[in-house]
Amino acid sequence: KAGVTQTPRYLIKTRGQQVTLSCSPISGHRSVSWYQQTPGQGLQFLFEYFSETQRNKGNFPGRFSGRQFSNSRSEMNVSTLELGDSALYLCASRLLTGTRRNEQFFGPGTRLTVL
């Protein structure tokens, strides 16, 4: 089974721009969560989507948004980029049922640099 894929792997933007990141979950996984990793704050939860609806949201400003499509693929968008948004953005997918429903499997991440 193919793993979680994320595109692009690297991205350089300037302050004030917006960016869209894409994630394809493992086949059969209907939940997609997004995380931000920075050296100072570590890995922090952004939001989770399943059935095309946002189910959980972390403590991030409204500039961070996402969506999920009917095939479970997900995108996240960051508008009005700030220098502090430079981070590794990780996507994770999981099953919604069964004894292993809490296990999340991560993609390789998108490294975003804001100049």
Next chain:
Amino acid sequence: DQQVKQNSPSLSVQEGRISILNCDYTNSMFDYFLWYKKYPAEGPTFLISISSIKDKNEDGRFTVFLNKSAKHLSLHIVPSQPGDSAVYFCAASPFFGGSQGNLIFGKGTKLSVKP
């Protein structure tokens, strides 16, 4: 306020010996715990998990122990191999009436296994 704490930023172990990585948590609502291994510029790789109804789970060289009364868990790697050198993250999943997609991560422990 950190709900999941990994108090040792680094650990160095000789090849063939046991590596013990520790994690403490504060929230009694956490009901599922996971360990991930991460290399730089890659996504975390799932290693092993444990439900709060158990006190031990074993998978090959990896064993996780959970002490609910102490709100403490540990990951044992036996025997340690140089390829185990990476950053290890402890994560917890809160339970609020259903499985959740918002894992809460510790800051990580960098394990170095010396040949």
